[in-house]
Amino acid sequence: MSLLKLEGVSKCYDMAGEVFYAVKDVHVSVEPGDFVAIMGPSGSGKSTMMHLMGLLDTPTTGEVWIEDIPTSKLLERELAMLRNQKIGFVFQSFNLLPRTSALENVALPLWYAKVSDGEALSRAAAALRRVGLDPEAKGANHPNQLSGGQQQRVAIARALVTAPSLILADEPTGNLDSKATDDILALFQSLNDEGTTIVMVTHEEYVGKHAKRIIRFRDGRIESDEQVENRLRRMEVAQ
Amino acid sequence: MNFTKVLRTAVKSLALNPLRTFLTLLGIIIGVAAVIALMSVGSATTSSVTSRIQGLGTNLLVISPGQSVQNGVSQGLGTAQSLTDKDVAALQKLSVLSAVAPDQTSRAQVVYGSTNYQTVLEGSTPDLFSVRNLSLAAGRPFNLVEEQHAANVAVIGSTVAQNIFGNQSPVGKTIWINGLAFQVIGELTTQGSSGATNNDDRIIIPLTTLQNHFTGSTNPNVIYASAASGQDMTRAQQEVELTLRQSHGLSYTQSDDFVITNQSTLLDTLQGVTQTLQSFLGGIAGISLLVGGIGIMNIMLVSVTERTREIGLRKALGATRSAVLKQFLVESALVGLLGGVIGIAVGAVTASVLGRVMNTAVQVNVSAVWIAFVVSLVVGIGFGIYPAFRAARLSPINALRYE
Ligand SMILES: Nc1ncnc2c1ncn2[C@@H]1O[C@H](COP(=O)(O)OP(=O)(O)OP(=O)(O)O)[C@@H](O)[C@H]1O
Numbered sequence: 001m002s003l004l005k006l007e008g009v010s011k012c013y014d015m016a017g018e019v020f021y022a023v024k025d026v027h028v029s030v031e032p033g034d035f036v037a038i039m040g041p042s043g044s045g046k047s048t049m050m051h052l053m054g055l056l057d058t059p060t061t062g063e064v065w066i067e068d069i070p071t072s073k074l075l076e077r078e079l080a081m082l083r084n085q086k087i088g089f090v091f092q093s094f095n096l097l098p099r100t101s102a103l104e105n106v107a108l109p110l111w112y113a114k115v116s117d118g119e120a121l122s123r124a125a126a127a128l129r130r131v132g133l134d135p136e137a138k139g140a141n142h143p144n145q146l147s148g149g150q151q152q153r154v155a156i157a158r159a160l161v162t163a164p165s166l167i168l169a170d171e172p173t174g175n176l177d178s179k180a181t182d183d184i185l186a187l188f189q190s191l192n193d194e195g196t197t198i199v200m201v202t203h204e205e206y207v208g209k210h211a212k213r214i215i216r217f218r219d220g221r222i223e224s225d226e227q228v229e230n231r232l233r234r235m236e237v238a239q
Numbered sequence: 240m241n242f243t244k245v246l247r248t249a250v251k252s253l254a255l256n257p258l259r260t261f262l263t264l265l266g267i268i269i270g271v272a273a274v275i276a277l278m279s280v281g282s283a284t285t286s287s288v289t290s291r292i293q294g295l296g297t298n299l300l301v302i303s304p305g306q307s308v309q310n311g312v313s314q315g316l317g318t319a320q321s322l323t324d325k326d327v328a329a330l331q332k333l334s335v336l337s338a339v340a341p342d343q344t345s346r347a348q349v350v351y352g353s354t355n356y357q358t359v360l361e362g363s364t365p366d367l368f369s370v371r372n373l374s375l376a377a378g379r380p381f382n383l384v385e386e387q388h389a390a391n392v393a394v395i396g397s398t399v400a401q402n403i404f405g406n407q408s409p410v411g412k413t414i415w416i417n418g419l420a421f422q423v424i425g426e427l428t429t430q431g432s433s434g435a436t437n438n439d440d441r442i443i444i445p446l447t448t449l450q451n452h453f454t455g456s457t458n459p460n461v462i463y464a465s466a467a468s469g470q471d472m473t474r475a476q477q478e479v480e481l482t483l484r485q486s487h488g489l490s491y492t493q494s495d496d497f498v499i500t501n502q503s504t505l506l507d508t509l510q511g512v513t514q515t516l517q518s519f520l521g522g523i524a525g526i527s528l529l530v531g532g533i534g535i536m537n538i539m540l541v542s543v544t545e546r547t548r549e550i551g552l553r554k555a556l557g558a559t560r561s562a563v564l565k566q567f568l569v570e571s572a573l574v575g576l577l578g579g580v581i582g583i584a585v586g587a588v589t590a591s592v593l594g595r596v597m598n599t600a601v602q603v604n605v606s607a608v609w610i611a612f613v614v615s616l617v618v619g620i621g622f623g624i625y626p627a628f629r630a631a632r633l634s635p636i637n638a639l640r641y642e
């Protein structure tokens with residue numbers, strides 16, 4: 001059973017009467033335990049594709065399957081539940097709620113899952129610890145009181161907290177320096193070693209080389225889909 | 240998300256822009272405060288006027304001449320000279336009435352020592368005192384014998400007493416009214432004013448004395464009558480009307496040339512006026528709450544636009560449409576509620592200040608408070624629905640990609 005499967009998925013926009021395909025007829029499946037990097041030039045459709053995978057966007061044609069569930073006929077409420085339970089998102093610009101503590105940011109998906117307050121906070125603290133942040137020291141900090149790398153860790157903890165089968169990350173290192181980039185990649189690799197499936201969009205070869213598999217995009221189509229040779233490995237270092 | 244979480248989120252987002260939130264609240268506050276203050280002062284005034292009218296005696300009938308019509312133009316109430324002493328005699332025979340007091344008024348120049356004073360001179364029978372509930376602070380009213388002999392005796396109002404005698408006791412003194420000597424035999428207790436007339440600024444003398452020396456006419460300006468105790472006011476009024484129509488020889492095609500009022504019709508009129516006033520105030524309140532509501536809607540729409548990315552993020556994390564809807568509705572309901580509560584407080588304070596200034600006992604109208612509370616909540620939710628729906632219906636991807 002594939003964790004995620006796209007069948008003939010296209011997304012097109014009507015631009016001044018002309019049909020523009022951002023993603024065109026994509027067939028791809030992601031297996032449990034996979035670590036996929038989606039690469040390609042700017043505007044090639046990487047983000048669009050990731051949004052389709054994460055059920056944030058609906059394809060114009062084709063079907064997105066999540067664990068054998070076809071999603072095109074699902075109600076908005078059911079999609080929200082799948083996003084909450086099965087998928088964790090990490091964004092380039094972190095997208096943390098401002099003026100909200102790190103701990104509460106991480107607990108947010110659990111609150112939407114109607115998990116009790118006490119349990120949500122203790123699970124959020126555990127997730128923060130997992131990404132190398134001390135909830136005692138940094139849990140009460142607001143996002144503007146954290147470094148970029150720390151903010152992205154909080155965002156990853158938030159993606160992890162519901163124990164999803166799949167983490168989707170769009171340019172997770174795009175706003176980070178090389179040191180913080182390495183730290184995040186090490187974190188992803190160790191999460192992947194523990195069994196979390198990761199799909200990561202990047203346009204940097206160096207970042208892509210840390211995945212197990214690279215899917216290259218051009219003009220909305222898959223250009224190539226290969227396993228990574230000479231994969232780079234990073235070891236997690238204690239923060 | 241449980242309700243306390245939603246509430247906390249709403250409070251947080253309102254606290255983020257304190258000035259903006261306050262300005263939004265202001266619309267509701269002003270509307271609600273105006274309603275509370277005006278309603279409270281309004282009902283206080285009404286009840287004080289009502290009790291004053293009831294104090295005049297509920298069995299009182301006032302018969303005034305009708306309007307005289309000159310060249311087709313009506314001249315206003317009391318302009319016709321339609322009441323006569325014959326009417327009075329006829330009314331005195333009615334068993335539904337316990338007392339009838341014909342009344343004439345004139346103006347008088349009063350002299351006492353070196354003091355000169357202008358006042359109203361009223362002539363009536365001794366029955367006037369019982370019919371109009373007039374009590375005396377000192378001395379006695381004039382009696383039937385004095386009335387029959389047109390004695391020069393006078394009962395004076397408290398304002399007159401104050402102006403002529405100052406702190407001296409007026410009873411037993413002699414005053415000069417238009418050059419005639421009168422003995423003051425009594426002083427009225429202070430009555431207060433009704434409308435523009437000061438009931439304490441008058442001198443009451445026997446009707447016969449007034450007719451002989453001042454007016455020269457036997458036609459009363461007005462007739463006061465008391466219905467006998469236990470009598471139905473409506474029946475008493477009907478009998479009076481019938482008697483006067485006969486006495487005036489009116490055929491059935493002619494309308495009354497006199498007007499009968501009693502306190503219950505006065506109360507009815509007052510209630511009508513109060514009702515008009517209240518619906519007028521309600522209208523003002525409605526308009527200001529409408530404006531306040533539009534303010535809420537405006538700010539909520541701005542807030543939804545500002546937080547488009549946040550909405551997208553929340554949806555990506557698993558927020559359902561109803562969760563987003565709830566979040567924004569709670570926020571606008573909170574604005575309404577907060578505005579309502581502050582408005583009620585401001586209105587209550589304003590009402591009590593106004594009460595002190597106007598020297599009436601103002602009580603904050605409890606039902607107005609409840610109505611204001613509920614209405615401001617409804618306004619908050621009502622005008623928040625559209626922005627909340629806009630937020631809930633945002634697609635997560637458009638919201639996330641929003642710049
Ligand atoms: N709402 C939209 N309406 C019209 N065109 C759109 C819309 N969203 C995306 N596109 C187009 O779809 C194409 C793919 O966009 P996408 O964001 O997926 O690119 P990308 O591969 O992520 O690029 P980058 O590396 O710069 O992030 C672009 O040409 C973009 O202009």
Ligand SMILES: [Mg+2]
Nearest residue numbers: 046047048170
């Ligand atoms: Mg992109």
